[in-house]
Amino acid sequence: MNILEVAGLKTYFFTRRGTVLAVDDVSFDLRKGEVLCLVGESGSGKTVSALSILGLVDSPGRIIGGEVMLDGEDLRQYTPRQLRHIRGKRIAMIFQDPKESLNPVLTIGEQIMEPMKVHLNLSDKGAKEKTLLLLERVGIPKERLFSYPHELSGGMNQRVMIAMALACDPEILIADEPTSALDVTTQALFLKVLMDLKKERGMSMIFITHDLGIVAEIADRVVVLYAGRVMEKASVWQIFENPRHPYTIGLLNSLPDIVKKKKLIPIAGQIPGLINPPSGCVFHTRCRFAQDICYRVVPPEEEVEDGHFSACLFRGSADIIKASQGERI
Amino acid sequence: MPFPRFCGYNKSITGGEDLSEKLLEIRKLKKYYPVQTGFLSRHSDIIKAVDCISLDINEGETVGLVGESGCGKTTLGKVIIRLEEPAEGEVLFKGMNILSLKGGEMKKYRREVQMIFQDPSASLDPRMTVGNSIGEALLIHGMEDERKRMKRVEELLNEVGLEAGDYSRYPHEFSGGQKQRIGIARALALRPKLIIADEPVSALDISVQAQILNLLTELKEEYKMSYLFIAHNMAVIRYLCDRVAVMKAGKIVEEGEVEEIFEKPKHPYTKALLEAAPVLNPHVRRL
Numbered sequence: 001m002n003i004l005e006v007a008g009l010k011t012y013f014f015t016r017r018g019t020v021l022a023v024d025d026v027s028f029d030l031r032k033g034e035v036l037c038l039v040g041e042s043g044s045g046k047t048v049s050a051l052s053i054l055g056l057v058d059s060p061g062r063i064i065g066g067e068v069m070l071d072g073e074d075l076r077q078y079t080p081r082q083l084r085h086i087r088g089k090r091i092a093m094i095f096q097d098p099k100e101s102l103n104p105v106l107t108i109g110e111q112i113m114e115p116m117k118v119h120l121n122l123s124d125k126g127a128k129e130k131t132l133l134l135l136e137r138v139g140i141p142k143e144r145l146f147s148y149p150h151e152l153s154g155g156m157n158q159r160v161m162i163a164m165a166l167a168c169d170p171e172i173l174i175a176d177e178p179t180s181a182l183d184v185t186t187q188a189l190f191l192k193v194l195m196d197l198k199k200e201r202g203m204s205m206i207f208i209t210h211d212l213g214i215v216a217e218i219a220d221r222v223v224v225l226y227a228g229r230v231m232e233k234a235s236v237w238q239i240f241e242n243p244r245h246p247y248t249i250g251l252l253n254s255l256p257d258i259v260k261k262k263k264l265i266p267i268a269g270q271i272p273g274l275i276n277p278p279s280g281c282v283f284h285t286r287c288r289f290a291q292d293i294c295y296r297v298v299p300p301e302e303e304v305e306d307g308h309f310s311a312c313l314f315r316g317s318a319d320i321i322k323a324s325q326g327e328r329i
Numbered sequence: 330m331p332f333p334r335f336c337g338y339n340k341s342i343t344g345g346e347d348l349s350e351k352l353l354e355i356r357k358l359k360k361y362y363p364v365q366t367g368f369l370s371r372h373s374d375i376i377k378a379v380d381c382i383s384l385d386i387n388e389g390e391t392v393g394l395v396g397e398s399g400c401g402k403t404t405l406g407k408v409i410i411r412l413e414e415p416a417e418g419e420v421l422f423k424g425m426n427i428l429s430l431k432g433g434e435m436k437k438y439r440r441e442v443q444m445i446f447q448d449p450s451a452s453l454d455p456r457m458t459v460g461n462s463i464g465e466a467l468l469i470h471g472m473e474d475e476r477k478r479m480k481r482v483e484e485l486l487n488e489v490g491l492e493a494g495d496y497s498r499y500p501h502e503f504s505g506g507q508k509q510r511i512g513i514a515r516a517l518a519l520r521p522k523l524i525i526a527d528e529p530v531s532a533l534d535i536s537v538q539a540q541i542l543n544l545l546t547e548l549k550e551e552y553k554m555s556y557l558f559i560a561h562n563m564a565v566i567r568y569l570c571d572r573v574a575v576m577k578a579g580k581i582v583e584e585g586e587v588e589e590i591f592e593k594p595k596h597p598y599t600k601a602l603l604e605a606a607p608v609l610n611p612h613v614r615r616l
Contacts, residue, residue, distance in 0.1 A: 185563065
């Protein structure tokens with residue numbers, strides 16, 4: 001069952017230099033209880049997609065089309081007041097840098113209690129009790145209730161962010177690169193806490209990352225984004241074992257593996273600018289399988305196997321299938 | 330261009346018969362920083378960023394230095410090129426202690442050891458053209474003829490995968506990956522023997538990261554250099570390095586051949602680092 005459906009989302013930024021097509025016709029669903037990973041490099045539109053879901057896109061950006069359906073209701077029709085009742089209560093978000101998103105002059109206790117007082121009308125005492133339970137659950141000693149963010153390490157602050165996000169038992173948690181500022185050992189610990197809580201509460205999660213290692217570790221399904229468009233959508237198994245888009249194949253071929261030394265085959269060229277994105281398929285400028293037709297036609301997403309969509313005109317070609325199986329590993 | 334020779338150049342050490350010749354030897358190096366902590370900075374404390382480290386780099390070898398943030402790996406790199414002065418210890422380059430070098434000798438040493446930084450945007454002067462940034466080192470080290478300098482810079486631009494026409498453009502016109510290529514060209518300008526690369530790919534997107542890793546590998550062969558490759562990403566270390574040193578809180582806890590460290594890590598910290606790193610295979614999930 002889908003708890004969230006994003007369909008045909010278009011978020012553009014109207015800057016003086018031109019219109020930036022940050023998210024251009026992106027669709028995906030989030031099923032109940034699953035972890036959906038949005039994967040992409042910088043400028044792929046993964047963060048803007050998440051912010052669009054919550055209606056947090058600031059000027060000069062604007063959502064100019066598409067639907068965001070939460071349990072059958074279109075969040076885009078909501079007033080700002082109605083949206084405030086959704087944010088933090090039904091959909092919560094964790095950001096990349098906890099230092100930037102925590103308030104430096106409030107104790108972490110006050111910050112975790114705030115959403116409970118706003119959304120759940122809890123008293124100070126009730127909120128405090130719940131906060132202590134949450135802190136314990138994320139592995140922060142309860143004396144830390146009165147600490148300020150600068151007194152805690154990056155990993156601890158990020159766990160405070162989870163506690164805050166979970167304060168009102170949201171149905172959906174959106175995590176935007178929550179571990180990219182953390183060291184590997186701290187990251188592993190953080191992911192463990194996050195995944196345990198997700199299972200315990202049956203939450204659904206959108207996890208944004210550029211790290212395919214984390215995707216392999218936690219995802220149920222994956223959406224691969226590039227230059228504001230969806231390239232491939234599939235289960236985590238399909239993505240790693242049978243990728244059917246040259247961009248996904250390129251990403252997997254350009255990553256060194258910790259288990260075995262392998263040859264790296266990089267993707268040529270640079271990420272395109274989004275003011276004048278390439279015509280036709282946005283990836284054609286860097287694609288080694290590109291043909292004339294790729295310059296003209298925007299490839300539709302088509303199903304290559306059960307639940308596996310690829311936006312490549314040649315998704316079924318022998319070359320691509322060979323590249324996806326042979327050259328890697 | 331012939332390599333400059335040092336005053337204290339020792340022919341018997343750098344004869345060139347033995348391939349595993351020691352290029353750099355670090356002996357019991359220490360670098361401490363005083364810090365003020367507590368209310369009104371009443372307490373002073375010492376941070377041991379580099380705490381008695383010994384490490385060798387052979388000619389033509391890539392040595393990885395891996396550890397988490399704050400373990401002192403960048404400080405060690407800076408001491409080697411003398412951007413920081415150590416408290417104790419020795420750094421021998423081709424058998425000569427570089428910590429006692431002065432003036433002209435120091436300048437000669439700087440031609441042989443170069444650094445590539447993590448953030449290419451921060452390490453290029455935004456008001457200098459790419460050509461001037463790369464050519465500056467050539468000028469300082471005596472290539473005064475502008476035509477010759479321009480020719481060498483254009484050659485370098487081609488070698489790192491840019492175009493000769495990029496000579497008169499400014500850093501902001503380039504993407505992150507291209508800026509890192511400029512940083513690499515600048516480091517190569519004087520044909521160094523050793524490059525200290527401090528997290529050169531961690532700020533780059535994955536599709537570009539592989540391009541730079543392959544470029545570094547090719548250039549190493551071409552220029553017959555050694556690398557000290559500082560990184561926190563274990564997979565990148567495995568891809569690029571011959572030997573690896575694992576650093577924790579200012580100390581090297583384990584050192585060895587790459588395959589040995591990855592296949593049979595001995596120190597618990599090395600094991601923890603390897604276990605914590607995500608694996609690109611959904612079959613080996615642990616969460």
